[in-house]
Amino acid sequence: MKVKITLLICALIGLAFKGSEFINFSYPSYFPAPVYKSADNTLSAEKIELGRLLFYDPILSKDNSVSCASCHSPYNAFAHTDHDLSHGIDDSIGTRNAPALFNLAWQNSFMWDGAIHNLDMQALAPVSHSKEMAETLENVLSKLNANQFYREAFYNAWKDSLATGEHFLKAIAQFQLTLVSTDSKYDKVQTGKEAFSFQEKEGLEVFNQHCNSCHQAPLFSTYEFANNGLPLDSTLNDFGRYGITQNPEDSLKFKIPSLRNLSYTYPYMHDGRFSTLHEVVNHYNTLIGSETSEEHLSEPLNLTSKNKADLVSFLLTLNDETFVFNPENKYPSKLLEANKK
Amino acid sequence: MSNFSGKLFIAFVLVSINVIGQNLQNDLLVDDFHSSIELKFRPEINRTPLVLNQSYYIPELKDSITIRKLKFYVSNISFYQSEEFIAQAEQRYFLFDLEDKKSMDRSIVLPNNAEFDNVKFNIGVDSTTQMKGAQGGDLDPMHGMYWSWQSGYVNFKLEGSAKSCPGRNHVFQFHIGGFQAPYNSLQNVHLSFDQKDELIIMLSLDTLFTQANITQDYKVMSPSERAIGFADQLPQIFNVKP
Numbered sequence: 211m212k213v214k215i216t217l218l219i220c221a222l223i224g225l226a227f228k229g230s231e232f233i234n235f236s237y238p239s240y241f242p243a244p245v246y247k248s249a250d251n252t253l254s255a256e257k258i259e260l261g262r263l264l265f266y267d268p269i270l271s272k273d274n275s276v277s278c279a280s281c282h283s284p285y286n287a288f289a290h291t292d293h294d295l296s297h298g299i300d301d302s303i304g305t306r307n308a309p310a311l312f313n314l315a316w317q318n319s320f321m322w323d324g325a326i327h328n329l330d331m332q333a334l335a336p337v338s339h340s341k342e343m344a345e346t347l348e349n350v351l352s353k354l355n356a357n358q359f360y361r362e363a364f365y366n367a368w369k370d371s372l373a374t375g376e377h378f379l380k381a382i383a384q385f386q387l388t389l390v391s392t393d394s395k396y397d398k399v400q401t402g403k404e405a406f407s408f409q410e411k412e413g414l415e416v417f418n419q420h421c422n423s424c425h426q427a428p429l430f431s432t433y434e435f436a437n438n439g440l441p442l443d444s445t446l447n448d449f450g451r452y453g454i455t456q457n458p459e460d461s462l463k464f465k466i467p468s469l470r471n472l473s474y475t476y477p478y479m480h481d482g483r484f485s486t487l488h489e490v491v492n493h494y495n496t497l498i499g500s501e502t503s504e505e506h507l508s509e510p511l512n513l514t515s516k517n518k519a520d521l522v523s524f525l526l527t528l529n530d531e532t533f534v535f536n537p538e539n540k541y542p543s544k545l546l547e548a549n550k551k
Numbered sequence: 552m553s554n555f556s557g558k559l560f561i562a563f564v565l566v567s568i569n570v571i572g573q574n575l576q577n578d579l580l581v582d583d584f585h586s587s588i589e590l591k592f593r594p595e596i597n598r599t600p601l602v603l604n605q606s607y608y609i610p611e612l613k614d615s616i617t618i619r620k621l622k623f624y625v626s627n628i629s630f631y632q633s634e635e636f637i638a639q640a641e642q643r644y645f646l647f648d649l650e651d652k653k654s655m656d657r658s659i660v661l662p663n664n665a666e667f668d669n670v671k672f673n674i675g676v677d678s679t680t681q682m683k684g685a686q687g688g689d690l691d692p693m694h695g696m697y698w699s700w701q702s703g704y705v706n707f708k709l710e711g712s713a714k715s716c717p718g719r720n721h722v723f724q725f726h727i728g729g730f731q732a733p734y735n736s737l738q739n740v741h742l743s744f745d746q747k748d749e750l751i752i753m754l755s756l757d758t759l760f761t762q763a764n765i766t767q768d769y770k771v772m773s774p775s776e777r778a779i780g781f782a783d784q785l786p787q788i789f790n791v792k793p
Contacts, residue, residue, distance in 0.1 A: 248684025325701040330684030334692060334699035347693050375693030379685035454701060456775070 235315065238392050240400050240428055244315035246387060248330050251380045253387065259542070260367040261385025263360075264378065266541050267548065269353055270333075271299055271343035278336065278382075281308040284539050287471035287530075288312060288389060294482025302341035305446050307482035309467060310475040312391040312533060317433045322464045322480040323451050324435060330383045347375055354378070359548040389539060391470050393532035400428070406527065413524025416517050420494070423506050425469045430528060435463040439500030439507050440493070443481055450480065462502075470528045487525065491518050586665075587658045589749035590628070592647050593792065594621055596756050603649055609760055612715065616760060620710040621649040622696060624675050624689075628659065630667035637667045644676060646689040646696060669743040670750065674785050675706025677737060678730040703728050703774065706736055707785060709759070716769045723765060727782050729774025736774065736782035744791040751792040758788055 235244065235253060264270065268277040281296050282288040288311035290296065296304035306322050320326040326335060336342040337350060354360040354373040365371040367381060398404040406414065417425075426432050435451045442449075442462065451460035464480045472478075477485040484490050495518070497510040513521065533539075594601040596616075597609070606615045625647060628640040640659040648654045676690070681703055685692065696705045707727040716723050729736045744750060764771075764781070771777045 247682070251684060327682065327702045328684045331692070331697070331699075331702050334697065338699040346695075347699075348695065351693055374687055375691040376685045376687035379692065383684065 235387070237315075237390065238397060238400065238428070241392065242316065242429075245318045246315040246329055246383075247318075248328065248380065248383065251330070251383065253384055254367070256367040257381050257384045258388055259544075260363045261381035261383065262539075262542050263363060263545050263548065264382050265385050266545055269357070269548075270337055270345060270350055272345040272349075273299065275299060276343050278333070279541070281336075281342075282311050284536075284541075285474070285534060286310070287391070287474040287534055289475040291474070291476055294477050294485075296342065298336075298339070298342035299344045304339070304341045305448055306480050307477060309465075310471060311386060312389045312471065313429055313468065314389060315387050316429050319433070319465065323454050324465055325454050329386060330379045332386075333379055333382045347378075351375065351378060357548065389533075391530040391533040394470060394530040395527035396428075397530070399527070407523070409520055409523045410527055411524075413520035413522070416513065416521040417524050420506075420511050420513075421469075421521075424466045430469040431466045433468075434466055435460065436466050436504055437462045437502040437507075438464070438466075438479075438494075438504070439497045439502040440479060440483070441499035441501070443483065446481055448481065469525060471530055471534065472525055473529045474534055487522060491521065584663050585660050586663050587660050589656060590645075590659050591656045591749060591751045592625075592754060593655070593751055594649060594754040594756055598755075601649070601754075601756060609757060611757075612713065612760060612762060612765060614713050614715045614765070616711055616713040616765075618649075618709065618711040618756070620708060621756075622694075622705075623647055623707040624673075624696065624704065626673045626676060626680075628670060628672040630661065630665065631669045631671065632667050633669070637665050638662055642689075644680070644689050646694055648694075667746060669741065671739065671741045674738040674740060674782075674789075675728070675736060676704040676730070678735065681730045698726075698728060698773075701773065703730055706738075707782070709756075713760075713765050716765050718769050723769035724772060725759075725764075725781055726772040727778050727785075729778050731774065734774035734776070734779055736778050738782055738785045740786045740789045742789065742791050753790050753792050755788050755790065759784060 237244070265278045265282075268274045268280070270277060276299050279288075281290045281293070281298070283290060290308040294307060296306060296308040298304060309322065314320075314329055317329070318327065320329065320332045321335065326332045334347060337345050337347060351373045354364070360373060361371040364373050364377060368377045370377070395404055395406075399406055424432060424434075424436055424438075437450075440462070449461050451463040451465075452458065454460075472487065476487070477483070478487070478490050484493065491513070494507070495511045495513050497507060500507065596607040596618075599607065601607075601618060601621070603621070604617060604619055606617050608615045623646075624644060626644045628645075630637045630639070638661045640661070642657075642659070645657055646654060680686070680690070690704075696708065697703070698705060705726045705728040707725070709723075709725045709727075711723060712721045713723065714721055718724075727736050742752065759781075768777055768781075771781055
């Protein structure tokens with residue numbers, strides 16, 4: 211009898227929590243633990259949904275023309291193909307390449323220079339940048355609060371129809387947290403579902419010898435900052451991390467990007483200077499004009515043509531089609547209703 | 552079965568007590584065990600209450616200045632009786648904004664009969680809180696005190712104009728923030744006073760205006776050596792109204 215009563219009470223407590231569906235954040239066993247930290251931001255289906263609506267809605271920009279997805283397209287693993295530098299409001303051109311967005315829960319700094327230290331706060335930068343959305347948070351919130359569709363969406367998510375900065379930012383962070391890429395061929399090999407070809411295996415060895423120290427598996431980045439030997443582009447004079455820390459040792463250091471989904475995220479590098487993977491490999495193979503003091507890049511790789519072909523063949527196993535074409539990450543058709551209300 | 556109803560009843564009572572307790576906390580109710588002290592910040596120039604967009608002559612500058620914005624965070628307000636800690640304000644962070652009159656007068660709930668004769672607080676937001684994600688209330692980034700291009704709160708914001716300032720439209724802008732070494736701009740203030748129901752703290756802004764920051768360093772808007780230099784002057788402008 212006592213056991214039954216205990217069970218019943220547990221069930222009742224369980225019911226009390228079922229009102230809003232809590233999402234468990236799942237990831238493969240060979241991944242490290244996520245590092246995302248936020249005071250009180252438990253994932254829920256409604257909050258993720260709100261974040262997804264906001265991510266795709268140009269209401270975030272000053273003239274309602276540019277959304278987050280304008281430069282972070284799902285089909286490019288949330289990067290922007292064909293634009294070396296980011297393209298914002300009134301055809302403005304920024305100074306850096308729009309980075310791909312995935313596995314953000316494993317990163318504790320954002321932007322090429324790590325200027326942002328919490329995913330919650332990241333959206334503020336593009337919203338207010340004069341060459342991106344050129345809008346203010348205050349104004350976005352007043353537009354959202356004047357919109358019946360969003361008042362309902364905020365209520366569903368937060369049990370409060372008022373759009374505040376906190377709820378706006380946390381919702382966008384929640385959607386971005388769900389952009390998890392863990393289903394590439396590499397992952398399938400880890401879980402025993404597939405096997406590498408002979409050439410891919412040869413490529414993995416080249417990778418482990420020359421690339422893995424910065425582009426560490428399974429995230430394929432340490433998400434630290436490094437000077438990868440690219441000469442300064444004097445039309446941009448971008449010194450990267452130095453601009454944030456003002457420490458001369460950080461000059462020309464940029465955040466190491468993940469190599470996952472690399473076929474979808476060209477052009478490459480912080481300023482999009484390379485449009486093909488071939489150019490990227492050649493850069494490391496020759497290090498022309500490099501003045502980096504990173505020990506791993508003290509000498510060019512000097513790979514043979516075969517080495518290069520093997521390496522590229524391995525790198526292509528990092529593409530995750532499941533992620534890129536995941537319907538849950540795409541434009542939410544519900545957003546069409548937003549403009550009717 | 553009766554055993555089960557009994558347990559449910561107890562659970563219900565426990566939940567109710569919990570809910571009532573939370574409401575008390577949330578509404579900062581003053582009850583038999585708590586009283587409140589009114590904390591008021593009063594900025595002034597030349598011992599004259601500061602009014603936004605009014606001109607004040609500063610003899611040392613041989614120029615007049617106009618302030619159009621003054622906003623700052625005060626956090627971790629703790630009361631002491633000589634060296635002994637007595638109580639801390641339950642609300643940890645307060646945004647004071649001269650444009651919003653209400654924000655300049657705050658009620659702080661403290662235990663009843665607490666006796667104290669000095670107060671310590673920070674100007675700005677401490678680094679532990681800075682590292683957390685989006686927050687609400689006075690810390691909500693919608694209040695315009697959060698840097699978008701480089702994460703971090705502006706701890707102290709002062710904007711205005713002076714003829715001798717060479718900036719566009721003679722505008723000076725001091726957005727003082729930064730919490731990561733070596734540019735941590737958080738400041739500590741320690742003030743003694745005679746206990747009353749209200750504590751009025753004056754900000755003597757005159758000393759912040761020097762020839763150097765009006766004519767050379769009139770734009771400080773990032774974590775830097777210059778920001779630290781400005782922040783270091785802040786504690787001395789706070790004093791208790793006698």
